[in-house]
Amino acid sequence: MKVSHPVADKIIARFKAASGKPLAAVDFIGLGDRAAIDQALSRLVRQGTIRRVDRGLYVWPRISKLLKQPVTTSVYSMAKAWARRNGLRIIPSGGYAANLLGLSTQVPAKFVYYTNGRTQTVKLGDVPVRFLNRGPKTMDVSGKIAPHVFQALRWMGKHGMTPANISHLQSVLKPKDKADLLKNMRYAAGWMQPILKQIAEGGPN
Numbered sequence: 001m002k003v004s005h006p007v008a009d010k011i012i013a014r015f016k017a018a019s020g021k022p023l024a025a026v027d028f029i030g031l032g033d034r035a036a037i038d039q040a041l042s043r044l045v046r047q048g049t050i051r052r053v054d055r056g057l058y059v060w061p062r063i064s065k066l067l068k069q070p071v072t073t074s075v076y077s078m079a080k081a082w083a084r085r086n087g088l089r090i091i092p093s094g095g096y097a098a099n100l101l102g103l104s105t106q107v108p109a110k111f112v113y114y115t116n117g118r119t120q121t122v123k124l125g126d127v128p129v130r131f132l133n134r135g136p137k138t139m140d141v142s143g144k145i146a147p148h149v150f151q152a153l154r155w156m157g158k159h160g161m162t163p164a165n166i167s168h169l170q171s172v173l174k175p176k177d178k179a180d181l182l183k184n185m186r187y188a189a190g191w192m193q194p195i196l197k198q199i200a201e202g203g204p205n
Helices: 006-017 032-048 075-086 094-100 148-157 163-172 175-183 192-201
Strands: 050-056 058-059 090-091 111-115 120-124 127-133
Touching: 006 032, 006 120, 006 127, 050 120, 058 094, 075 090, 075 148, 090 094, 090 120, 090 148, 094 111, 111 120, 148 175, 148 192, 163 192, 175 192
Parallel strands: 111 127
Antiparallel strands: 050 058, 090 111, 120 127
């Protein structure tokens, strides 16, 4: 029998607010003391309410209403939760960043992220994910989307950034994202700078 507990109820509410995204133990700070949170998480796992995919990393099981099958949690959202748990930054590597931005339909066979932590391979759920240590020129690019754009450009190369690709980024990036491109210009290779400026400020392609 499932028994309701105040901390467990707060954890469930936080999962529902996350709209299916995985959460790390650090995401529940403030819902109770550490022991109460750990006990509530363990109880919810035993009950099958949530699923543990790695130490301190949890997902809310979802079933597709159409297919009546479990909905797969995105690797990117799991990797971000893993990074929060460990107090690290991660950035999708080139080809994956291009795919996330809609610049490439190619789905990477392996999931690789750059990080300011140590190089390691971690299994998140059933998926092995490779985290590669990178220095300040990669990891100090700030903003939510700007790091993705930098990596996508490096992967596609100067001639891969066609007018259509530039127009696409001009249309999908928010003003804050474009401002971040300009703010981080010092981390860009020389050939990337005019392309980033064009994406951020508009103008003919």
